[in-house]
Amino acid sequence: MKRLVFLLLFIFSINVVFAFGQKNQALPDKLWQEVDDSALQQRLPERLVIPNAYRTFTVDKTALQGLLRKAPMEFTEAAGGNSPIITLPMPDGRLARFLLEESPIFEPALAAKFPEIKTYRGQGIDDPTATARFDFTPNGFHSMIISSSGTIYVDPYAVGDTRNYISYLKTDVERTGEFSCNVRNDADEFPSYLNFLPDSPTVVSGTNLRTYRLAVAATAEYTNVFRQAEDTDAQARARALSQIVLIMNRVNGVYEREVAIRMILVANEDSIIYTDPATDPYTNGNGSTMLGQNQSNLNTVIGVDGYDIGHVFSTGGGGIAQLRGPCGSGKARGVTGLPNPVGDPFAIDYVAHEMGHQFGGNHTFNVSNGSCGGQRSSLAAYEPGSGVTIMGYAGICGSQNLAGNSIDTFHVKSIEEIVAFTTGSVGNSCAVSIATGNTPPTVTAETGFVIPKLTPFSLKATATDSDGDLLTYDWQEYDLGAGATTVPNSDGDGMERPIFRPYLPSDNPTRTFPSLQYILNNANVPPNTTGGRLTGETLPTITRTMIFQVIVRDNRVDGGGVRTAPAVVNIDASSGPFVVTSPNTSVLWTGNSSQTVTWDVANTTNANINAANVKISLSTDGGNTFPIVLSASTPNDGTETITVPNVNTSQARIKVEAVDNIFFDISGANFTISISTAPNRALFDFDGDGKADVSVFRPSNGGWYIDQSTNGFTGIAFGQAGDRIVPADYDGDGKTDVAVYRSGTWYLNRSMAGFTGVNFGTADDIPQPADFDGDGRAELAVFRPSNGTWYVLNLLSNKFSFVQFGQSGDRPVVADYDGDGLADYAVYRDGSWYILRSSQGFIGIQFGEAADKPVPADYDGDGKADVAVFRSSNGTWYLNRSAAGFAEIQFGISTDVPAPADYDGDGKADLAVFRDGAWYLQRSQTGFTGVAFGASGDQAVPNAYVR
Structure with missing residues (x-):
């Protein structure tokens, strides 16, 4: 037989393997280009936000405006699947894609006055848990992205710069300075509110988006923060309005996802943006005074019936708001004032917080240090330390701070309070509801356990969503207890109190208490502080009943579906630590x-x-x-x-x-x-002695019959007629596992890790398990003839990857051709071998004929699989051995089934055929033998991947 080995031009496309968890695509992009900002720092020194870390990009402004003009209006037939896609730059240099829709937060009359100010929303494509809010104003383009991976912002690089932008994580900007928040009227002042608090702590929200008309007044001092030297009063108002839009668009992004609330700026919003400190109706530095001033001013200028909720932005006075104001006589009593009223700290930590009071949310922190002094709510103190959710006091409670800034979620108690108020008789009396078409998820939580003290534990939720939305899970403690003044906030003094802090939502339905890092690195005892902040996690030490709640979100951008479920955990102090x-x-x-x-x-x-x-x-x-x-x-x-x-x-x-x-x-x-050096690993070795075992699968009864070379005969019922057998070492113990593939589902009976069933593939795929990453465990893998693509799933990491390599009609011939311990993608096509070696790259080899059966294996023991074929027409094996060269060996007849494997454990594959219940083995070390094992109609297991 002639042998010709040659490198072929790459005649079909190969895509580099990428992990399923990778959610973004890499730059470059037509819209955004990354740039070095060293020159910009000199040319554009006036910056409002300077994060600790960020990336700088330029935008094609014309292309961006053109794309935004194509955005369909939300809640219309044109929206949804026909929406254009916008890409946004991420802080890691990648791009994320979003479906784009226009989402106004102006009443129509205000939109007509300011057509240059537009707001939009986006639903993540690469990451379906991501929702985004965008605005395009004379101040430039802004975006806020909220996802299970965290919150990201894209903002102009500097004041007046609409070409250069920074992309940064929320966590890379911390608030500076102290801030005070005073809340007026606890729940006892409004007893009617208690009439519609839920009897159980289960909350459901998201079928309707409740909209409120919002009037945001701006003191002249606030307006002048953004005023430029050449501006007229009208231009200054427009700039301040753009900033109000930026803030409220971001606030709406949170409120829509968390509690299905949107606030729309009223038609004559520009009439309450002031430019002259001498004549505006507000005392800029006194929040308490501004509460009454704003109520009076908005009633006069806007009209009592012209708005549903009012607020005033200032540069002093801190934050103060009246509980449960919207729709009532105190609906304008809300103030937020900071010397630097910009960025995420102002929007989320302050404005969203103060408006949270207006919608019925109390403070959720449980300490009295720093600015927390005197502000703890006895009705809602469910978070340790300063708290870290929106209604907490992150960053301003001294030694009790859990973080420098809030996370952009509400505590379940806040959601309970806000949903109760806005769907009850008072807060729902002025809202306009829009049906979202969204069905909130359903969820159940593990509950009713008794556990020992000082012992880690995990809670798991089970949730489904009839709309098919990707869900996120947010486990929070729901214990109202004694206040705390010392670090850490534990129950070691015998007093029950909240001892576990909230975190951002995750796509993992299980939360471990305490966090895994403290179990692995701190022997289950979290340090009192982490990174200079209160850690906020301590294991229970006393007999007590703890309540937890899981918040499940569907993360829909048009009004998030939310449902909660409680879980009860009882602590037995007479036992533990385990x-x-x-x-x-x-x-x-x-x-x-x-x-x-x-x-x-x-x-x-x-x-x-x-x-x-x-x-x-x-x-x-x-x-x-x-x-x-x-x-x-x-x-x-x-x-x-x-x-x-x-x-x-x-x-x-x-x-x-x-x-x-x-x-x-x-x-x-x-x-x-x-690894024990005793046994040699061999394919089809069911007892782990380094020798392949004679074995058959009987389709008629789904039985595996194995003649183990060390442990003797065994029979296993596993499978049924029509199954494809897929034996491999799936758990890495050196033993081949019994397994079958059935219409896209893998059923594995692993010798060490037990049974599992995994849906991976389709009925027409060709299963080809192999160890593609060299960890000693076979990955699930299929070759799809319809598109020539390989799909691989790592059972250990749950990471998915794919490679386009091959075409329709190819026969997969996976093996380790370069001897690096990693299986290589390979196909056989009409006498040609196409191999994508993991270490040495692509090679094409002409070896064989169209009717031959490819039988790759390591026939010379050099650790590399050899190209080889069995020709049924003459019962001859043709081997192209990488070390020992070409061999032509007649061994078998036309009806034989080739079953090569290392039957004597010397590291070399042996020639073998199966014929009507008889095996004929030509072992490289111990010579020829014949074995009667099996019956006519049986499948030889070592023939499983010969096609």
């Missing part, structure tokens, strides 16, 4: 060895907790994930002997968790597992 005691240091284990895991039961088998059994799992990534189950259920007696998986890691951790409960512990230090 602790893993061994391994608990940096020991060395060897794969396949027997080791003992021990833990302190700590009275957790008592009648209160009754944790009779525990599950033991192994992590190989430092405790971040625990994919390897060492024992699914064993008595909770404090000791268990386990078999160590034959894996290689220096970041091993052991987790012992209660079965049918939520508490657990993780060993306190990374330790090492080294």
Whole structure:
């Protein structure tokens, strides 16, 4: 046979593998270009916001304006699927895509007066949890993006600059200076409010978007912050209005997602923006005085019936607002004043906060330090320390600060209060409701557990959304208790109080208490402070009943669907802490060895907790994930002997968790597992002795029959007629696992990690599992003939990737052709091999004929798979061995099924055929043998991937 090896021109497109979790595309882009801002710093020194970290971009202003003009109006037939796509630059240099719609926050008459001021909204495409608000005004373009990954802003680089922009994270801008917030009238002053507070802490919102007419007055001092030297009074008003629009568009972005509320600026908004401090009707530096002034002024200028909620922006006076004002006689009693009234701190920490009071939200922090003094609400103090949600006091409570700024979510208590007020008899009396067409998600939470003190635990929610929206989860403690004055805010003094802080929502339905970093690095005892801030997480130490709530959001930009669910956790102080005691240091284990895991039961088998059994799992990534189950259920007696998986890691951790409960512990230090050098890994080796086993699958009864070379015969019922067998080592223990592929679903019976079923692929895909990342575990992989694309799912990390390599009619021939320990993508096409080697790149090889059966394997033991074919017409094997060269061997007849594998464990694949229940093996070390095993109609397992 002639052999011709040649490099081929790349005749089909190959796309680089990318992780499924990567949500954005890389620059460049026609709209945005990244630039070095060193020159801009000299030329444009007047800047309103200078984040700690940011990236600078220029925008094609003409293209941007053209794109914005194409935006359809929200809630119209033209919106939705036909909306144009806008890209926004991210702080990491990538782009995120959003569906763009115009979303006015002006009454029509105001919009007609100021056509140059427009507002928009966006729904994330790459990240469906992301919602965005945009505005385009004479002050430039602004955007705010809220997602499960955090909040991002795009703002003009400097004052008056509408070409250059910065993209930055919310967390990279901190508020400066002190701020005081005074709230007027606690709930007891309005007893009617209590009549429509929900009896249970479950909240549902989002079927209707409630709109309120908003009048925002601006003191002359506020207006003059943005006034430029050459401006007329009318121009100064327009600039201040643009800034008010920027602030309120961002506030609306939060309120729409959190509580389905939108505020629309009234028609004569420009008549309450003042330019002369000597004649405006406000005492700029006195918030309390401005409350009454604003109520009187708006009633006079706008008219009592011309607005639903009023507020005044100033440069002094701090923040003050009346609880539950909208629709009532005190509806204009809200003030926000800062010397530098710009950016996210002003919009979210202050304006959204003060308007939160107006809509019924009380303070949620539980301390009295710094500016928190005298402002704690006995009705809503559900957050430790300063609090960190919008109705908290993040950044202004001295040693009790959880963060420098608020996160842009409400505490569940605030959502409860605001939704109750705005859907009740008072706050709903003036709102206009717009049906969103959105059905809020449904959710249930794990509840009713009894756990030991000082022991980590996890809470999990289960949620669905009939609209198919991607959901996020926000677990929060819901305990109202004694106030705190010392760091940390624990219950160690015997007093019940909130001890776990809120975080941003996540797409993970499970929250671990305390955060995993404190379990792994601090032996379950979070430090009192982290980064100079109160940590805000302490494990319970006393017998108490703790209540948690999970907020599930569907993150719809047109009025977010929200639903909450409670969970009760009882703490038993007579038990705990439950602790893993061994391994608990940096020991060395060897794969396949027997080791003992021990833990302190700590009275957790008592009648209160009754944790009779525990599950033991192994992590190989430092405790971040625990994919390897060492024992699914064993008595909770404090000791268990386990078999160590034959894996290689220096970041091993052991987790012992209660079965049918939520508490657990993780060993306190990374330790090492080294791979045992005893057995050689071989394909189709079911007992892990380094030798492939003679084995068959019988479709008639779904039975696997295996003649293990060390452990003898075994039979396993797993599968059914029509299944494709997909044996491979899915859990990395050196043993081939029984597995089948059925119409896009994988069913795996892993020898170490147990059964699992995974939907991955379609009925027409060709399954081709292999170890593409070199971690010793086979990934799920399919080749899709319809488009020549490979799809791969890592079971350990849950990361998805794909590569376009091949075309319709190709036969997949995955193997490690370059010997680097990673499987290579490869296809066989009419006698040609096309191989994308992971280390050495693409190669094309002409070897074989169209009717041949490709049988790649390492026939010469050099660690590299060899190109090889079996020709049924003459029963001949043709091998193109990478070290030993070409060989032509007649072994078999036309009806034989080729089944090459390393049957004698010498590292070299052996020629083998299966014929009507008989095996014929030409072993490279021990020579020829014949084995009667199987029956006519059986499938030879080592033939699983020969096509």
